Amino acid sequence: MSEPQSGTSGSEQHTDAAARPIDAIADRYVDDLIALQPELATLLGVPGHDDRWSDYSPEGHAALADLDRRTVAALVAAAPTDERENTAKEAMLERLGLAGELYDARISTSRVSVIAGAAQEIRSIFDLMPTDSAEAWHHVATRLREIGTPLGQVRETLAAEAQDGNVSAVRQINGTVEQIRSWTGQSGSDDFFAGLVDGLPAEYADEVGAELREAADTARTAFADFGRWLTDDLAPKAPSLDAVGEERYALNSRYFLGAAVDLLETYQWGWEELRRLQDQQRRIARELTGSDDIHAAWAALDADPQRRIASAEAFRDWMQGLADRALADLSGTHFDIPEPIRKIECCLAPTHDGAIYYTGPTEDFSRPGRMWWAVPEGIDTFSTWKEVTTVYHEGVPGHHLQVAQNAYRADLFNRWQRQLCWVSGHGEGWALYAERLMDDLGYLDDPGNKMGMLDAQAFRAIRVIIDIGMHLQLPIPADNHLGFRPGERWTPQAGLEFIMAHTSTDEPTLRFEVDRYLGWPGQAPSYKIGERIWLEARAETQARQGDAFDLRQFHADALNLGPMGLDPLRRALARL
Template sequence: MSDINEIADGYVERAAALNPLEATYCGVPGYDERMSDLSPDGFRARADLDRETINALSHGAARDEGEQVAKDAMLERLGLAVEFYDSGEATSDLNVLASPLQAVRQVFDLMPIEGEQAQRNLAARIAAVPEAYAGLRRTLLESAKSGRVAARRQVLACAKQCAEWAGIAGPQPTSTSQSPEGDDAAGFYAGLVARTGTQGALRAELDQAAQSAREATAQFGVFLETELLPYAPEQDAVGRERYRLASRYFLGAAVDLDDAYAWGWSEVKRIEAEMNRVAGLIVPGGVDEAVAALDTEPRRRIAGREALRDWMQELADRTIAELHGRHFDIPEPARRIECMIAPTNDGGIYYTGPSEDFSRPGRMWWSVPEGVEEFSTWREVSTVYHEGVPGHHLQVAQAVHQRENLNRWRRLMCWVSGHGEGWALYSERLMEELGYLDDPGDLLGMLDMQMLRAARVVVDLGVHLRLPIPAGTGWHEGEIWNPELAWEFLRGHVRMGEEMLRFELNRYLGWPGQAPSYKLGERIWLQAREDAKARKGPAFDLKQFHSQALALGGLGLDPLQAALARM
């Protein structure tokens, strides 16, 4: 191989060794028994690797178009990773969904639990949880003392998550000497060990590791409430400078934030009008009347989490079978997806990609909030398209399959939210174009999800930049955004259960720039398609456009547009 691919492939192994958690997430084999170093030294070592690789790439020669795309994409991603580290964002990262705190726990959802070797890997990694959290504790505290720390809301919510994972019922204990009794004492790790079914000496080793991990998780929650919380600011807003960096990181493109805010409002208005039109096809009245009718229609109701999983699986499998060969050419390994109910109740729906050899398939996960046991399918049809095919699963699994065309970094490690989430949201709209949302109820569900993503643009930018609510909206005009107004806005525009919606708002407040990447990414994907149409004229072929775009693998949206323009 030539320079750029050699650099990229070498980076994957070195990055995996420095960050075994990411290796498991990405499906790189050989690191499942190890834990990432989350101490300040660990973060520094990963940033040093990024700097070294940027230097090597800058002096490397791209031998062909594929290497040029890889070079552009890798320089963009690693450059932003270094900026994140240098700014203190990486070492102060703490939010309710996707910070190092959750990575330690969530990685176990991806690990096999059957067979002696898999169980020994589990034992070793569970036993390393205390050291990981001890390192993260030093990192967050060092960052806080230098003036960079998450907002109070995120610190408290993450402490609550720790208590839940540790199986602590009721208020968070003030010391580790307080041990809960009964079933609530088991926690996540004991449940994981129980599912292995192993016995004997290995079971004893697993049980001991699980108890240590449980205690470390509980202790970390106490640390958050007693040591980190005093440093945490009350204000959720991060301001324009920090937000601009976050937006670039999540999009892989620089956008005009004020233009994006105004566009978000226009999208809310457009989608609202379309929802009212579709609601009229369901029942007389408005959207609320249509929602009430759909929620009580027996054929659209599901009771129980297992039934929800089975419904998701059947729809995902059927969609893959129908789209393959007609609208997409789906590689054989990518025609398998597993729908899963997550072992925790954190909230959220998400996708995890396959391992490099596809022994672990791509998976669609639903972390259902505690107490939620009734579901309306009309809300979730487009969610299956988003997380499955033609959304994340097609995009990610197809890239993993392209051993002959993409280096390992492009296949396994390059994920850009605006590219990935933008494609998945584009896929929902595409399924309407292809005739898969002709049922007015399913179409209303898709539009409701589009409204959620448009509302995210408005709320996320509005709160974090402390923007005024524009004149002409008819709603709190001229007032400056705050979390209370954000909650009121979401309640008025999004038909989602309160627990899920509360989780959504906490996510936006603690993860600035990520939530708008869905809608802003979709906007750039749609523009890329229109640009391709303009270039090719009558020769434009939609299936070919999708094939060429997905063949590029994951990359920032600026490198994506540049690569597509050269085709």
């Protein structure tokens, strides 16, 4: 990978429509989308929108769908000037086309989910809002004070869908209500709005303090009212069946992968992959304990005082140190990493749902890429053996390398590619591929850390099995190597029992995981399926290039194509 030229903020870049028609359409799309979704400006670090909310009403959703349709028409009519624009056109057509299919299927307008619903979107934007001035805190207060408007629009949209019987499963509604009760201090110790007020620096207290407290109280009340509406009005109309069925699942799977896969073949492959990984785990277990008992090896690693950290804050500092070392080691050796992206921040999320996630940098890198961990309540000690591979997944060479580089490469990517295009199979598949790469490079030679990587890989293989299995209500193979409920059909309870028996993750996190799968069909398998397609793409490239194949160059070439669906990725790699 050649050293990129100086990055340019997309908000300052003006594309010549005649010279670069695809890039001009893409850049205009970002501007138009920001006008409809001001929270997106907050995410990108574009000033001037931090006191506004998106329109979550049916009319707001229709406006977004109309923008996508108009942009698709413009892309179809435009001729790319070179291969780079051709790749961008393919990527954008695939993404916007699938977004339109989700809208037409009324999936995006009816979704209530414990991880990817409107309630989570609205709450989480406060995690990314600037807080470095009194004016910035005024914007926080304004959004808090006005939060009842988007919540009311969400209610309007969900009610309209419910009139036609299009309602998410009751499990997702009840789970969302429990989250809202936590955020609003009605249960547990996690009053998000009180925490937001407590985070106001003393230097701004006189100017903003009273306004912020009043606004937080207003927001807390609005969210609590929304939660009661979900319980009293929407939940009674919701189906108890969690499975979405093959047709809807296949559409969701294509959206998260950017590729169409044979779901039954993939389900069977998930079983085969789990068996392969568990065989490796048994070998590592023998190295650690002298026995091939995987659970005994996990217990020994958990009990190792050299691998334990006693507080969330100390664990965050450990993650930060490991992420920094990986950046330093890989830069200039296995990857060329530009200076602006040689910074990542490890953060504790203000919520406690167990999620681990990455947020990209702003366009000007004033806010760096961040990895977040929402530590579950009651968890106060941590084992590093399970999390070394997580740091590589979220940091470098995983999400941070990929996402932050996309944001930086104004010389290669238009603004939509740099800041908006995200395909789970491409991005999460790369991050899982990155974990395996770090093993290949010797960074997981410690048997405990290697066991952690294998545990994470097995966890993702289990996701393939139970996500497809639960949503399609498939039979469990009668001859499965674990002897688990042979011949029975998958249910949520069977999924929970299976994942609890075969991963080292704590029970509260796994309960949330299963609820997440049921409310976000097709997303959880995209990690492992995405890794599979990345590995296949690498093998195909190596077969084409023969002795000329160079792994470092393959990574550079693949990342320099930018984010896209996995089917477009394969086609783009074949054209190199």
